[in-house]
């Protein structure tokens with residue numbers, strides 16, 4: 001009897017979970033839509049989140065990028081340096097269903113795990129790139145996919161791909177990744193409860209029994225981590241159910257552990273997708289079971305001796321090998337970070353310990369090639385309950401005659417009053433469930449030669465236009481981190497992005513529409529002006545400000561580091577609308593269109609200023625600097641103030 005009540009208590013809170021990234025901003029499959037609801041939940045990936053979540057892609061200027069992806073803004077973070085100079089980015093998110101806390105001192109109502117990963121490739125000049133280039137696209141439609149016919153030549157497969165992949169649509173995983181998933185048999189050892197899967201391939205899972213497609217994401221890979229085949233993702237961190245699982249997660253990470261795939265070949269010698277998913281079936285079917293490796297990037301060394309003689313290199317077959325058998329020189333990855341998931345309150349989106357949203361620091365990698373990379377970041381939130389052992393329940397517990405699944409859809413339970421059972425709200429497709437959010441495309445660029453050794457901390461902005469109920473489950477504007485603590489030897493990279501289409505209009509789904517806020521409709525704008533005290537709401541006049549006087553410019557997006565303090569202040573206050581005071585100070589003709597003395601006046605709420613700002617890398621002298629955004633901070637309604645504390 002007691003068992004039943006425990007189960008009931010747990011299930012009453014079994015609402016939907018949801019995860020939303022706020023810095024860097026998560027798209028939740030949005031692109032640039034003016035509606036509160038995203039247009040297409042299948043655009044790039046399966047989030048399983050509320051349709052209202054997510055932020056639009058950044059715009060580079062004061063007008064919406066529209067059909068020109070080149071006018072979108074991509075956040076540009078500096079990579080770490082080769083040795084001591086680490087770049088840190090605060091990843092901030094909210095999850096709905098609670099997380100963290102172990103059985104002993106801080107009991108939760110579920111098991112929860114968060115997995116952070118990224119995927120990068122060399123950046124290319126064209127904003128959209130080729131058929132495999134990561135991009136946001138300019139259309140909210142999903143890339144097409146035509147299923148293969150029974151036997152196809154290599155040329156036929158290539159033609160099908162060419163006909164499917166469109167330049168104007170977003171792309172994360174490649175078409176070939178999805179095709180591999182379609183062709184490969186699913187893992188038959190997985191626990192399916194009483195779900196009836198509509199097919200044999202890896203696109204069918206307990207959570208995706210109908211085999212629906214989102215972008216070119218592979219559903220089996222999406223639902224399970226660590227995955228048992230090679231994937232295009234690199235692990236950043238696992239925030240585990242409890243710390244005791246970390247050794248196993250980091251050892252099984254594809255960063256450090258190769259995974260097998262069945263390699264079959266065309267006559268040309270190129271790799272052909274195989275349906276076999278185990279060593280035995282692969283051998284029987286005439287394929288070669290092959291361990292493939294993940295890598296940070298490919299090294300420009302073409303022989304084994306030189307490769308293995310170099311530090312941090314490995315001579316191995318990469319996961320994306322064209323023929324599935326040739327070894328190449330790869331730059332090794334390190335293990336992901338792992339710790340117990342931070343605690344958050346169930347059914348209270350955003351309440352971590354002390355009411356603060358949870359964060360982790362991502363130490364951005366150093367790419368030895370010194371190439372600029374185009375990347376996306378993904379975060380998954382996995383919740384499961386103790387109603388079946390999530391770690392030790394497999395296909396042997398699936399529903400079968402005379403042996404029901406340990407959990408079933410909407411079961412009835414006897415609570416001791418005979419013929420009056422109670423019905424539970426259980427959907428076995430979602431009992432044990434993975435949510436996901438991903439960023440828009442961003443760039444990781446190599447550091448300038450003179451900035452190799454300092455730590456760089458990123459200072460950004462989160463949120464979108466609207467009041468608290470209009471933006472929910474996204475958030476209102478704020479700086480991230482709100483309190484940035486550093487030392488005099490650290491550097492701060494200040495940068496932000498905003499959209500011109502955050503109108504939050506109809507349809508609003510199960511929330512409010514509207515775009516309460518200052519300035520032009522639909523527009524996000526930010527700037528930085530120093531304040532004397534966070535309890536005040538007026539910036540200090542430039543003559544009295546210390547923040548820019550005490551800042552040394554180490555890098556600024558328009559290339560002029562010997563800029564006056566006043567010009568720096570004006571860059572920050574105008575979101576880059578103005579870059580310099582006068583032609584006397586900045587005689588270079590590149591500045592002619594951005595001078596305070598000659599440029600058309602900036603609108604006082606930044607309406608004609610760019611929505612995004614590439615910013616500057618600054619070194620601050622000891623002190624405490626409070627600052628605000630003059631446009632969005634509205635004492636009665638919302639505050640956008642923050643502090644840099646330099647020790």
Ligand SMILES: *[C@@H]1O[C@H](CO)[C@@H](O)[C@H](O)[C@H]1NC(C)=O
Nearest residue numbers: 102103104111241242244391
């Ligand atoms: C950690 O999680 C595993 C799996 O749920 C469980 O068996 C173990 O008891 C947990 N350990 C602690 C200390 O909570």
Ligand SMILES: *[C@@H]1O[C@H](CO)[C@@H](O)[C@H](O)[C@H]1NC(C)=O
Nearest residue numbers: 222223224225382384390432
């Ligand atoms: C989610 O947790 C389940 C255990 O309940 C596990 O089998 C699965 O691999 C996990 N998936 C992800 C993406 O973490």
Ligand SMILES: *[C@@H]1O[C@H](CO)[C@@H](O)[C@H](O)[C@H]1NC(C)=O
Nearest residue numbers: 466467516517518634636637
């Ligand atoms: C200020 O807050 C009130 C109450 O929440 C809201 O009705 C109003 O739209 C807000 N105004 C602005 C400009 O955000």
Ligand SMILES: *[C@@H]1O[C@H](CO)[C@@H](O)[C@H](O)[C@H]1NC(C)=O
Nearest residue numbers: 517518633634635636637638
């Ligand atoms: C600030 O918020 C109030 C609502 O409290 C609103 O009436 C006003 O328009 C907003 N803007 C300014 C500039 O005060």
